[in-house]
Amino acid sequence: MIVMKFGGTSVQGAAAMRQVAQIVRSRVARRPAVVVSAMSGVTDALTRCAQEAHQGHEQEALRQLELLTERHLITSNELIQDPSHQRPLHDAIEKHVQEIQLLLRGLALLGELTPRSLDAVMAYGERLSSLLLVAALRARQLKAEWVDAREWMITDDQFTRANPLMELCETRARELMSPLIKKGKIPVTQGFLGATQDGRTTTLGRGGSDYSAAVLGALLDAEEIEIWTDVDGVMTADPRIVPEAHTISELSYAEAAELAYFGAKVLHPKTILPAIERNIPLRILNTFSPGKTGTRIVRQVCNDGRTVKAITAITGLSLVTVEGRGMLGVPGIAAKVFTAVARESVNVLMISQSSSEQSICFVVETSSAGQALKALHEVFELELVRRNIDRIEAQEGVAIVAVVGAGMRGTPGIGAKVFGALGKGQINVISVAQGSSEHNLSLVVREEDASRAIREIHREFQLGRRA
Numbered sequence: 001m002i003v004m005k006f007g008g009t010s011v012q013g014a015a016a017m018r019q020v021a022q023i024v025r026s027r028v029a030r031r032p033a034v035v036v037s038a039m040s041g042v043t044d045a046l047t048r049c050a051q052e053a054h055q056g057h058e059q060e061a062l063r064q065l066e067l068l069t070e071r072h073l074i075t076s077n078e079l080i081q082d083p084s085h086q087r088p089l090h091d092a093i094e095k096h097v098q099e100i101q102l103l104l105r106g107l108a109l110l111g112e113l114t115p116r117s118l119d120a121v122m123a124y125g126e127r128l129s130s131l132l133l134v135a136a137l138r139a140r141q142l143k144a145e146w147v148d149a150r151e152w153m154i155t156d157d158q159f160t161r162a163n164p165l166m167e168l169c170e171t172r173a174r175e176l177m178s179p180l181i182k183k184g185k186i187p188v189t190q191g192f193l194g195a196t197q198d199g200r201t202t203t204l205g206r207g208g209s210d211y212s213a214a215v216l217g218a219l220l221d222a223e224e225i226e227i228w229t230d231v232d233g234v235m236t237a238d239p240r241i242v243p244e245a246h247t248i249s250e251l252s253y254a255e256a257a258e259l260a261y262f263g264a265k266v267l268h269p270k271t272i273l274p275a276i277e278r279n280i281p282l283r284i285l286n287t288f289s290p291g292k293t294g295t296r297i298v299r300q301v302c303n304d305g306r307t308v309k310a311i312t313a314i315t316g317l318s319l320v321t322v323e324g325r326g327m328l329g330v331p332g333i334a335a336k337v338f339t340a341v342a343r344e345s346v347n348v349l350m351i352s353q354s355s356s357e358q359s360i361c362f363v364v365e366t367s368s369a370g371q372a373l374k375a376l377h378e379v380f381e382l383e384l385v386r387r388n389i390d391r392i393e394a395q396e397g398v399a400i401v402a403v404v405g406a407g408m409r410g411t412p413g414i415g416a417k418v419f420g421a422l423g424k425g426q427i428n429v430i431s432v433a434q435g436s437s438e439h440n441l442s443l444v445v446r447e448e449d450a451s452r453a454i455r456e457i458h459r460e461f462q463l464g465r466r467a
């Protein structure tokens, strides 16, 4: 069997849903189970409704809900012409909407919005879209069966970022879905949401539908997990920056994780973990261009002679430097630096220390640089007075350019090529780091140089030429 996950844009309206039905039809022989996101923008809209209600703006919340309801009803009318089929679908939508209204009134009355109540509201997006999708599939003679995700996605009670309890999920998913699949039916279930063991609705965190799909694929031992979205796959670089960028046909799990970490629009590493653990290939495909082969993500990629596969960048960063001659040979400075920063819950994206040990630098989001500096000044108060540390400062407006590819491992000369390209482009490299996995070479450059750096490296490695 396979799992097919359709994202928000893939179900954004009737035309898209018809397209999805076509695609599912083309996969019937592979015995699919379908996981679906909310229609695009709906989770955001539901969140806004909840916030309006909790701030006491009940009318505004209900007005926004009205708009959402309209959108679903219009889509259902466009999908299904036969009034006798339309009626039950309308009723189901209305029933859900009434429940949301009750919740919003409750929030307005209480004037509070807990993660638990937010989950209760947000989870309606997928429930509504899945109702519509089942109808769209059935209208095309596909034997779709609606399966409530709360029956199989059993999670802990960390509302808004719940974790699946895999063993329970496994039993339930198999009980619920295997018989359907055996009978030639197509289970259609919601991504993103689940329930605690005692039945309270949870969500897995924003964008969590991919995670749901990977979990389901792992539980049902899928041959493949297809992630249907609105792009052709993972690209060698952002095509807005590099016009000759193109889709990468195959990536390893590790490469995909590096790219995601450095801001490329790929699957979140946590998302694909269940698939990695069971060695299930994933494929990213475009709902609006289903003939393309997309990007396959597998454990081991076949060697196509490419070293660097993709280049990506994150901007809006600051480089924090802790410097001092007195740091030489003093143990524990690094520990102290990162403990202080971690205590402030500041996320560190890259670390570099030259072996002269005279400075440690690391990169954080600019929005948290102030916090990091303050924490460092506090813990190193004494060292600063004694001049063991001379300088703690942050340089704003930097970017990390990440050069990613498993083939870089053990291949000499990659660094030389990267720096050669940057040298030709007169781009100054502020700091460098390479993990010992050698899958990733990260460079800190000034933000205004980032796009040019990506283009220079992309050209140097001839990534515009198909493998």
Ligand code: ASP
Pocket (backbone or CB within 6 Å): 007, 008, 037, 038, 043, 044, 125, 191, 192, 205, 206, 207, 208, 209, 210
């Ligand atoms: N609908 C949810 C969100 O927008 C989950 C998802 O789309 O993956 O975050």
Ligand code: MG
Pocket (backbone or CB within 6 Å): 007, 008, 037, 207, 209
């Ligand atoms: Mg989404």
